[in-house]
Amino acid sequence: MSALSYAAPSTVQDAIGLLSGAKGIAKVMSGGTDLLVQMKMGRLKADLIVDTKKLPGIFGITESAGVFTIGAATSGAQLGEHEGLKAAWPGVVEAANLIGSTQVQGRASLAGNLCNASPAADSVPAMIAAGAVAVIVGPNGQREAPVETIVVGPGRTSLAKDEFILQFRLPARPARSSDAYLRFIPRTEMDIAVVGCGVSVTLDAQGVCTAARVALGAVAPTQVLVTAAANALIGHTLDTATLAAVDAAARAACNPITDKRGTIDFRIKIAGVLARRAAKIAYDRAGARA
Amino acid sequence: MTYVGNKADLKVVGTRPVRPDGVDKVTGRATFGADFNLPGQLVGKVLRSPHPHARIIKIDASRALALTGVKAVISAEDLPNIASEEAFVGEGPMNFRDLSRNCMARDKVLYEGHAVAALAATTEAIANAALALIDVTYEVLPFVIDVNEAMQPGAPLLDDNMYTANVEPKPTAPSNIAKRVHFKKGDVAAGFAKADVIVSGTYNTEAVHQAYIEPHAALATANADGQCTIWASSQGHFMIRAYVAKLLGIEIANLRVIPAEIGGGFGGKTVVYLEPLALALAQKSGRPVKMVMSREEVFRASGPTSGASMDVKIGATKDGIITAISSEMRFQAGAFPGSPVQPACMCAFAMYDLENVEVTGYDVISNRPKVAAYRAPGAPIGSFASESAIDELADKLGMDPIVLRQKNAVNQGSKTHYGVTFPEIGYEQVLAATKAHPHWSAPLGPNQGRGVATGFWFNIGGESSAAVHINEDGSVSVATGSPDIGGSRASMAMMAAEVLGIPVDNVRAIVADTASIGFTHVTGGSRVTYATGMATVQAAQNVVADLKKRAAMIWDISPDAVDWKDGEAVPAGANAGGFDPLPLAAIALKAGRTGGPIGSEVSVNAQGAGPGFGAHICDVEVDPETGYVTVLRYTAVQDVGRAIHPSYVEGQIQGGAVQGIGWALNEEYIYNAKGSMDNAGFLDYRVPVASDLPMIDAVLVEVPNPRHPFGLRGVGEVPIVPPLAAVANAVSHAIGIRMHDLPLSPPTICAAIDAKG
Numbered sequence A: 001m002s003a004l005s006y007a008a009p010s011t012v013q014d015a016i017g018l019l020s021g022a023k024g025i026a027k028v029m030s031g032g033t034d035l036l037v038q039m040k041m042g043r044l045k046a047d048l049i050v051d052t053k054k055l056p057g058i059f060g061i062t063e064s065a066g067v068f069t070i071g072a073a074t075s076g077a078q079l080g081e082h083e084g085l086k087a088a089w090p091g092v093v094e095a096a097n098l099i100g101s102t103q104v105q106g107r108a109s110l111a112g113n114l115c116n117a118s119p120a121a122d123s124v125p126a127m128i129a130a131g132a133v134a135v136i137v138g139p140n141g142q143r144e145a146p147v148e149t150i151v152v153g154p155g156r157t158s159l160a161k162d163e164f165i166l167q168f169r170l171p172a173r174p175a176r177s178s179d180a181y182l183r184f185i186p187r188t189e190m191d192i193a194v195v196g197c198g199v200s201v202t203l204d205a206q207g208v209c210t211a212a213r214v215a216l217g218a219v220a221p222t223q224v225l226v227t228a229a230a231n232a233l234i235g236h237t238l239d240t241a242t243l244a245a246v247d248a249a250a251r252a253a254c255n256p257i258t259d260k261r262g263t264i265d266f267r268i269k270i271a272g273v274l275a276r277r278a279a280k281i282a283y284d285r286a287g288a289r290a
Numbered sequence B: 001m002t003y004v005g006n007k008a009d010l011k012v013v014g015t016r017p018v019r020p021d022g023v024d025k026v027t028g029r030a031t032f033g034a035d036f037n038l039p040g041q042l043v044g045k046v047l048r049s050p051h052p053h054a055r056i057i058k059i060d061a062s063r064a065l066a067l068t069g070v071k072a073v074i075s076a077e078d079l080p081n082i083a084s085e086e087a088f089v090g091e092g093p094m095n096f097r098d099l100s101r102n103c104m105a106r107d108k109v110l111y112e113g114h115a116v117a118a119l120a121a122t123t124e125a126i127a128n129a130a131l132a133l134i135d136v137t138y139e140v141l142p143f144v145i146d147v148n149e150a151m152q153p154g155a156p157l158l159d160d161n162m163y164t165a166n167v168e169p170k171p172t173a174p175s176n177i178a179k180r181v182h183f184k185k186g187d188v189a190a191g192f193a194k195a196d197v198i199v200s201g202t203y204n205t206e207a208v209h210q211a212y213i214e215p216h217a218a219l220a221t222a223n224a225d226g227q228c229t230i231w232a233s234s235q236g237h238f239m240i241r242a243y244v245a246k247l248l249g250i251e252i253a254n255l256r257v258i259p260a261e262i263g264g265g266f267g268g269k270t271v272v273y274l275e276p277l278a279l280a281l282a283q284k285s286g287r288p289v290k291m292v293m294s295r296e297e298v299f300r301a302s303g304p305t306s307g308a309s310m311d312v313k314i315g316a317t318k319d320g321i322i323t324a325i326s327s328e329m330r331f332q333a334g335a336f337p338g339s340p341v342q343p344a345c346m347c348a349f350a351m352y353d354l355e356n357v358e359v360t361g362y363d364v365i366s367n368r369p370k371v372a373a374y375r376a377p378g379a380p381i382g383s384f385a386s387e388s389a390i391d392e393l394a395d396k397l398g399m400d401p402i403v404l405r406q407k408n409a410v411n412q413g414s415k416t417h418y419g420v421t422f423p424e425i426g427y428e429q430v431l432a433a434t435k436a437h438p439h440w441s442a443p444l445g446p447n448q449g450r451g452v453a454t455g456f457w458f459n460i461g462g463e464s465s466a467a468v469h470i471n472e473d474g475s476v477s478v479a480t481g482s483p484d485i486g487g488s489r490a491s492m493a494m495m496a497a498e499v500l501g502i503p504v505d506n507v508r509a510i511v512a513d514t515a516s517i518g519f520t521h522v523t524g525g526s527r528v529t530y531a532t533g534m535a536t537v538q539a540a541q542n543v544v545a546d547l548k549k550r551a552a553m554i555w556d557i558s559p560d561a562v563d564w565k566d567g568e569a570v571p572a573g574a575n576a577g578g579f580d581p582l583p584l585a586a587i588a589l590k591a592g593r594t595g596g597p598i599g600s601e602v603s604v605n606a607q608g609a610g611p612g613f614g615a616h617i618c619d620v621e622v623d624p625e626t627g628y629v630t631v632l633r634y635t636a637v638q639d640v641g642r643a644i645h646p647s648y649v650e651g652q653i654q655g656g657a658v659q660g661i662g663w664a665l666n667e668e669y670i671y672n673a674k675g676s677m678d679n680a681g682f683l684d685y686r687v688p689v690a691s692d693l694p695m696i697d698a699v700l701v702e703v704p705n706p707r708h709p710f711g712l713r714g715v716g717e718v719p720i721v722p723p724l725a726a727v728a729n730a731v732s733h734a735i736g737i738r739m740h741d742l743p744l745s746p747p748t749i750c751a752a753i754d755a756k757g
């Protein structure tokens, strides 16, 4: 039986070196709430685990000129306790806080949620709607990429074997901007999204939307940035016609499967409902941030 | 001695002492099945079939045995080939041949997860690696999962020799229909002819699992001289002893089974799975062997209860008098016969005093795990159909559904369609309490609906043993053979304390192993507080008689001249003499000088269990856009005869209601096109979580059962009978569409709403 190696390097360079030099399957680990569970279930056999938690900058939330920088391994619980982040990005925080239980919240991270590359990951549609950028490190140094470019299919990311995410960056917010995330599950908690939807908007003084991003989860092999739904919002208050247009655009963006968590028809319908409802919450929140 | 009727005289029964198993459980010290270990023990694992139906051509374990650390491998060839023989030690009928073949497949695998081989190795990692080295050659066969499809001519046959029992004339061809059951009273055609209103419909439920938190676990040793011991958690260590002894050909006296604390059973632990395999591996390896199922194995390889497809037709006059009921119930049995279709056919209509009724049931095998008992086996399923139909009838008549039930309710002396005439029962009292409850008349908001449903369970007595011993310091030990799954240690201690006239704190109750107490039937059928309680009460009464004798000896008067009062011997009257009372502790101290230790063991076959009835009210709100159901309010009313420990009784009622709510809303076995279960884990097998539920208001109605010293009835099963229909009726009212299929998951409700437009 093959052995499993574990390393917790204290510099980014060492971490990259370990990943570059690894034979067999090397996995980066943040909270481990996906990785360790998959290994225990026998779905994943790793030869090397590189734990990120001793790396400088991997934890914590900082703000500078309205731009938030979030360490990749920062836990959901830490996000939920940061008043500044909650005020600026309530949708991102509520999405991250939906992950798992109190125990899981103590570990689960945004990077892990993203790089596990599940179509149903909760924080990802919110991060995409927020226009979040991933700060990626690798043998060739540092690069930045929009969050929606990271996941390329179920379980697959665009990161190279020896790259990993060090931080996320959320852009500065104009006045009257806010966001929201909603997911549908058949229970109240401890479940996986049947559909998830993140909406981020900026309004003018009249309540007309001047900028918007809408993203859906669990309705396609990857999260979908729904430009048509954003376009349906931009230039409008949230009247009945706008809501109907957002609903239709969200449904049109779906390419789901029927599985144990929901049928194709159900997922498509719920995507429209959640897009409307999340837009409503985001508008209300944005209006309150004059 | 009967206490029925004068509740005010009771000092212990009816109070709420702290539960005796609570501290161990909340501090993590309780030793469950997987907590026992022995020096030198091996890890046992089961190789399971990936196919729902296949012939086993060859099992080659040579590569596994060659792996260092692998100590034994077994398959059906290593176990006795058991002939067909009916047994009744568990909670339902059990054929030893089927049981043996369910524990280890012989010739054919009949469901995905069916055990094909088992092995024991020095570590878990080696055991897991070795499983992959057992080479099994299968001839894959066509399979059938759905019950209605399994009944069709031409369906893949699981057993070429199965001819439907109880059909005249005997069928000429084999089928998957193991058995037909039939109950008839009066003339149904004549009854429907008299009806002003008729409702009829087909109702479907899916297979659901008991979802006990503790997976099956067993540790077994076999000594060189043939003495064997098993440590396991179950609903009956005497059941384990009987089954394992039979399956492995061991003399019962050579097998001792030691019960562990049990982390939930709900009927699912009234059979064996791992126990015979662990012992066979221990015999073969000469080392203790421990086996623990994963959650996935629990779902795929232990017994859920049946899914079913049921037709119900009810006719009534416009005044709401039921004139006829006819029904056909088709139940999944899993891979071997034994679904609870018979009790379903009986219980579904037992609440109604009917002139004309005809119910036919079919026990149907298909390529699913063999079903096991689940709380009031069959009754929730059948009652989902019957109580949905009754609700539809009330809607059609424009009548309060409780009033409709009151007009047709059974009472003492009513004769059921299965032949039994009811003794004292409390159905009318339950209906009256339900109707009077403020919940029934509370206002509802938009998208909200209210449902009511009722339920019946027989409750049973049966064989039980209990011992009461007075210790030297006057404290009292109670030992019984009943695993405690619902608070029986508390209730046994309380009943003994009541009879002895002492505080319950002075009594400690335990569950004794198979070598330390007389035979005791499983904890099931809501029988323990009744039957084992009866044995305990009788043992305590014997002890009181003995204590009086001892006091008489000390005082040198006739035993007739001694009374027992509040834990003390007192002279029976002025003529008996002027002695100071002799407390129990003082008599205990002198036991050596008055004849030796004081104690009594009693074994009974208790008869006269009191039938149980309940009625549940459920309020829901349905999100019309998503089909999401919020349970807003839930009230469960039940005749409990008399509550020994009311908190435990309320807990039973709340637990039953919650399991029923889960059954109604989201729980189901989901099969994919390959005949494999798609949701073998708690993520996608959705039991309700705490935040899904309102507080369940349990209302105790006490109509004493005069055949028990304290008047009690079984309480553990009735509360899971009404919820399926109560929830479905509430949802149907909230959306204005009669819902016929469980679970009422959001996609199902959404599809119904969209279809209506």
Ligand SMILES: Cc1cc2nc3c(=O)[nH]c(=O)nc-3n(C[C@H](O)[C@H](O)[C@H](O)COP(=O)(O)OP(=O)(O)OC[C@H]3O[C@@H](n4cnc5c(N)ncnc54)[C@H](O)[C@@H]3O)c2cc1C
Residues within 6 Å of the ligand: A027, A028, A029, A030, A031, A032, A033, A034, A035, A036, A037, A052, A072, A073, A098, A099, A100, A101, A104, A107, A108, A109, A110, A111, A112, A113, A114, A115, A116, A120, A121, A122, A123, A159, A163, A164, A165, A166, A190, A191, A192, A193
């Ligand atoms: C009980 C339970 C409930 C859950 N509920 C939810 C839920 O409701 N919603 C939901 O979305 N998820 C849920 N999850 C899944 C999981 O908790 C989340 O996806 C979590 O965010 C993963 O974060 P982590 O830090 O634990 O990731 P890890 O397990 O450490 O990693 C996950 C993956 O990401 C990779 N990775 C980790 N860090 C980095 C990095 N810095 N750069 C590149 N790749 C990286 C790993 O190699 C691995 O492939 C649940 C899990 C459990 C056990």
